[in-house]
Amino acid sequence: MSVATDILHTNVQTGKETIKMSGQKVCVHYGEKQALFDVDLDIVANQVISLIGPSGCGKSTFLRCLNRMNDTIDICNVSGEITLDGQDIYDKAIDVVELRARVGMVFQKPNPFPKSIYENVAYGPRIHGMTRSKDELDELVTSSLRRAGLWQEVKDRLDQPGTSLSGGQQQRLCIARAIATKPEVLLMDEPCSALDPIATAIIEELIDELRENFTIVIVTHSMQQAARVSQKTAFFHLGKLIEEGPTEQIFTNPHHKKTQDYITGRIG
Amino acid sequence: MQIWLTLLAVIVAVGGLYYAGRSRAFAVTNGDATILHSNPAFHGGMVVISGMLPAVFVLLGWTIFSRYFADASVSALLGEEFNALSELEQGAFLRSAFGLSQSQQIGDVSSLQNKAIEGYSAFFASTTLILQLVLAALIVGGGYLAWRQIRTDLRARQFVERAVSFALIAASGVAILTTLGIVLSLIFESINFFQKVPFFEFLFGTHWSPQSAFEGVGSDTAHRNSEVFGAIPIFAGTLLITTIAILVAAPVGLMSAIYLSDYATPNVRAIAKPMLEILAGIPTVVYGFFAALTVAPFLRNSGESIGLSVSSESALAAGLVMGIMIIPFVSSLSDDVINSVPQSLRDGSAGLGATKSETIRRVILPAALPGIVSALMLAISRAIGETMIVVMAAGLSANLTANPLEAVTTVTVQIVTLLVGDQEFDSAKTLAAFALGLVLFCVTLMLNIVALRVIQKYREQYD
Numbered sequence: 001m002s003v004a005t006d007i008l009h010t011n012v013q014t015g016k017e018t019i020k021m022s023g024q025k026v027c028v029h030y031g032e033k034q035a036l037f038d039v040d041l042d043i044v045a046n047q048v049i050s051l052i053g054p055s056g057c058g059k060s061t062f063l064r065c066l067n068r069m070n071d072t073i074d075i076c077n078v079s080g081e082i083t084l085d086g087q088d089i090y091d092k093a094i095d096v097v098e099l100r101a102r103v104g105m106v107f108q109k110p111n112p113f114p115k116s117i118y119e120n121v122a123y124g125p126r127i128h129g130m131t132r133s134k135d136e137l138d139e140l141v142t143s144s145l146r147r148a149g150l151w152q153e154v155k156d157r158l159d160q161p162g163t164s165l166s167g168g169q170q171q172r173l174c175i176a177r178a179i180a181t182k183p184e185v186l187l188m189d190e191p192c193s194a195l196d197p198i199a200t201a202i203i204e205e206l207i208d209e210l211r212e213n214f215t216i217v218i219v220t221h222s223m224q225q226a227a228r229v230s231q232k233t234a235f236f237h238l239g240k241l242i243e244e245g246p247t248e249q250i251f252t253n254p255h256h257k258k259t260q261d262y263i264t265g266r267i268g
Numbered sequence: 269m270q271i272w273l274t275l276l277a278v279i280v281a282v283g284g285l286y287y288a289g290r291s292r293a294f295a296v297t298n299g300d301a302t303i304l305h306s307n308p309a310f311h312g313g314m315v316v317i318s319g320m321l322p323a324v325f326v327l328l329g330w331t332i333f334s335r336y337f338a339d340a341s342v343s344a345l346l347g348e349e350f351n352a353l354s355e356l357e358q359g360a361f362l363r364s365a366f367g368l369s370q371s372q373q374i375g376d377v378s379s380l381q382n383k384a385i386e387g388y389s390a391f392f393a394s395t396t397l398i399l400q401l402v403l404a405a406l407i408v409g410g411g412y413l414a415w416r417q418i419r420t421d422l423r424a425r426q427f428v429e430r431a432v433s434f435a436l437i438a439a440s441g442v443a444i445l446t447t448l449g450i451v452l453s454l455i456f457e458s459i460n461f462f463q464k465v466p467f468f469e470f471l472f473g474t475h476w477s478p479q480s481a482f483e484g485v486g487s488d489t490a491h492r493n494s495e496v497f498g499a500i501p502i503f504a505g506t507l508l509i510t511t512i513a514i515l516v517a518a519p520v521g522l523m524s525a526i527y528l529s530d531y532a533t534p535n536v537r538a539i540a541k542p543m544l545e546i547l548a549g550i551p552t553v554v555y556g557f558f559a560a561l562t563v564a565p566f567l568r569n570s571g572e573s574i575g576l577s578v579s580s581e582s583a584l585a586a587g588l589v590m591g592i593m594i595i596p597f598v599s600s601l602s603d604d605v606i607n608s609v610p611q612s613l614r615d616g617s618a619g620l621g622a623t624k625s626e627t628i629r630r631v632i633l634p635a636a637l638p639g640i641v642s643a644l645m646l647a648i649s650r651a652i653g654e655t656m657i658v659v660m661a662a663g664l665s666a667n668l669t670a671n672p673l674e675a676v677t678t679v680t681v682q683i684v685t686l687l688v689g690d691q692e693f694d695s696a697k698t699l700a701a702f703a704l705g706l707v708l709f710c711v712t713l714m715l716n717i718v719a720l721r722v723i724q725k726y727r728e729q730y731d
Contacts, residue, residue: 072618074533101621111612114635123630124620174616181620 020045020215021066021103021185026080028061028070035061038080039241041234043185048207048216050226050247053236054262059219062236063187066217067103068096084185101128104183108190110170112162112177117154120162120173121145124181140180147213148176149206168199175206179214186210188218192225204229223263227251235259282316285411289315292418306425314424317431319411323403330399337395338366342387349380454709457702464696465497470703473498476666478686478697497700499707501668505583505676506652509662512587512672513594513651518644520591521598526628528599529606530614541603548596552656559589559661567673576673581663584672590657597647605639606632638722645719649712655680679708 021043028036036058043049043066051059061070068089070076082089089099101124112120121141124130131137141158145151150172154165162173171191178186188207192200207216207229220226226233227247234244235258243250243259254260290312297303304311339362343350353361365384368377369392377385418424462470475498524544528537564585571578578584609632617627633640655678663675664685686701 067619069615069619072615097621097623099621100619105615105619107612107615107619109612111610111616113613113616113631123617123622127620127622127626127630177616177620 017047018045019043020085021217022083023062023065024081024083026062026065026078026082028058028065028079029077030073031075035239036065037240039236041241041244043215043217044232045215046211046213047232048211048218048230049232049234050230051217051219051234051236052221052223052226052262053242055221057236058239059234059236060189063189063217063219066185066187067100067105069100069105071096101181102183103185103187104178104181105187106171106174106178106189106191109194110167110174112165112170112173114161114163116159117145117162117165117173118158121176121180123177128181130181144176144180145173147179147210148172149202149209150176166199168195168202171195171199171203172206175203175210179210183214185215185217188216190219190221193221200225223251235262237262281407282320285316285319285407286312288411288415289313289418289424292415293424296418297420303420305421305423310424310428311418311422313428313431314422315411315414315418317428318414319407321431322410323406326406327399327403334392334395335366338388338391341391342384345387346380346384350384451709454702454706457699458706461696461699461703464699469495470497470499470700471707472500474500474668476501476682478682478700497696499679499704501666502677502679502682502704503707504668504670505662505666506678506680508583508670508672508676509587509590509658509678510648510651512584513590514644514648516588516591517594517598517647517651521595521643521647522602522640524595525599525602525606528603530624530628530632541600544596544599547593548600550593552593552654553660555589555593556656556660559585559657563589564661571673578673579663579675581661581675582673583662583676586658586662587672589661590651590654593654593657594647594650597650598643601643601646602636602640605636605643608639609635638725642719642722645715645722649715649719652678652708652712652715653680655684659684679704683708 019042023039023041026036026039026041027034039058039062041062051063053059064070065078065082066089070078078090084099084103087094089103113123115123118141121144122137125137125140131140142151145154150169153169154160154173162170165173171194175186175191192203195203204225207218210216218226218230230247232244233247233250235242235250235254235256237258243254243256245255250259251263254263290308292315293304293308293311294301301308342362342365343358350358350361361381362384365381366388368381369385369388473495475495477496528541528544532540560581564580564582567582567585567588568578568580613631613635614627617631618624622630658678658681662677662681664677664681665675666677666682667674669676683701683704686697686704692698
């Protein structure tokens with residue numbers, strides 16, 4: 001990390017918590033339609049923050065702003081400011097490819113490439129030229145698979161296609177693939193929605209472990225999941241951020257009536 | 269006039285049968301059609317089918333076999349003088365007599381021929397009326413049998429359903445039987461050819477000049493023919509031109525497919541894709557004179573300016589233009605397979621920090637590879653079968669050469685030149701065309717099978 005970002009780091013510290021990413025007055029338009037309205041949200045380093053809310057509330061849209069995945073949609077227009085370590089990620093000087101290497105993403109549906117398990121994990125390191133030798137790459141692939149809790153299951157069949165794994169294994173492979181590029185922030189868009197309860201439990205456990213090294217933003221429809229894995233929770237409704245705060249407080253003592261209604265199941 | 273009367277009769281018959289069945293269905297229910305097992309329309313359909321189908325079959329059968337009956341009855345009339353002819357001559361005699369009997373003007377004919385012509389005329393005059401009566405009886409009788417069965421619980425709907433499935437089978441049968449017929453005729457004629465020219469001499473001989481084939485009687489015929497029917501030069505020519513065409517079409521087609529599917533904005537795509545496909549609609553003869561009049565002279569001039577000798581008809585010119593012709597096949601099919609690679613893979617790769625071209629090179633193309641390969645296969649078989657461009661741009665001389673600047677010839681072009689003009693259909697020269705056709709068919713068949721296999725494998729991956 002450069003000296004400049006180190007200084008920024010100390011500047012944005014609030015108590016013990018370091019602000020890793022931050023959105024100010026983020027608005028998103030899809031053509032004429034506005035999907036997000038003036039969202040202000042801080043994402044604290046080495047914590048898990050859950051984005052919850054009913055379908056179409058803008059939580060996935062916000063998530064996709066954080067690594068500029070919305071750039072691939074022609075009609076999408078983002079305004080406001082989003083920073084990573086104090087630096088505006090929508091600045092012209094930012095290399096979006098490098099940004100996405102620093103802010104990794106795991107998608108709703110497991111999407112392993114039609115390559116071998118090894119090649120899936122080695123994909124990011126290869127395109128970013130992160131390793132000097134084959135041994136180093138092997139080491140990185142192994143450690144990524146270990147941290148994704150998949151190593152024991154696949155160590156004997158690294159050359160088999162990633163698509164041959166079960167759904168839960170595929171999603172962990174995608175997590176391994178994402179952490180192999182050594183991102184600082186990991187975005188997860190409903191990572192368990194296509195999985196059964198057992199696979200979900202494994203991934204939730206994994207998220208908790210990954211918190212040590214990464215900052216994690218997770219979009220989820222399951223309030224139990226939000227309560228189990230996250231330290232902070234943000235509630236979105238109709239494109240607006242209604243309330244955010246420590247998970248415990250949101251679920252036991254929400255300040256807003258809408259939040260109360262949603263978590264008790266009256267709206268959604 | 270007659271055709272309109274016939275058509276009117278058919279319409280009246282179909283309409284009458286339908287109306288009879290439908291009104292009978294209403295009649296048996298005393299006006300309450302809801303208690304019928306099948307809708308009244310199905311009863312009408314059933315009566316129509318039962319009436320018309322047997323008649324159609326009889327008519328078809330008569331059309332196919334009537335000549336045999338006619339020939340038999342006429343040759344019985346002719347007597348000694350006719351019987352003295354050989355079997356081949358008899359056939360030819362009857363064919364010409366039949367042809368004359370159909371025409372309005374009959375010129376000078378011998379008395380025997382005149383007798384035969386009159387025989388044919390009399391035969392068809394007498395049988396036409398009988399045939400018409402038989403058909404009418406079949407229509408009325410078949411319709412009546414079905415009409416009599418109509419009750420409230422008659423399963424007319426299932427009957428119509430079976431007739432529909434029969435019609436569908438018959439339709440696909442037409443395509444299959446045609447293919448089978450063509451393949452069989454190719455095989456039989458090729459066998460005839462290989463009796464005149466040894467199989468291996470044909471397949472591996474290096475000298476091709478069928479125009480100098482010797483047709484006379486003599487011990488030397490087979491030996492001499494085996495020397496002029498060596499097909500290697502024309503296979504080599506086909507291979508050379510096809511290779512050049514693929515070298516042009518594969519990169520250009522693939523790159524335009526990638527541009528269309530991943531880089532072009534929807535507006536550009538909406539215009540560019542149909543325009544590329546128009547390329548496939550240009551008649552090949554237009555490509556042919558484009559190749560002969562524009563590309564070939566251009567190549568010769570530019571070759572000369574750097575000191576190369578380029579013949580005015582060259583494999584390169586034909587191959588280049590043929591490559592342009594098959595670009596739409598490659599690009600259109602590849603575009604489809606590239607588009608069918610799920611967006612989630614593109615997102616996944618972009619989410620890891622890959623650029624667009626890295627994503628395409630490392631994820632999209634490997635995933636789409638089987639489809640792209642099969643697109644190339646189809647393009648290749650198209651190129652192998654192409655004739656017009658080669659006739660006009662690559663020449664007719666069967667040179668055995670790997671130099672793309674010389675004139676070569678291809679299998680299809682040789683087939684054309686062997687069969688154009690007045691030919692005997694039992695000489696080695698014309699039969700060679702069938703052998704070439706058979707080889708060509710085998711090659712394109714193999715390519716198509718490989719392409720289909722690859723497509724199947726590709727489907728398994730994404731379903």
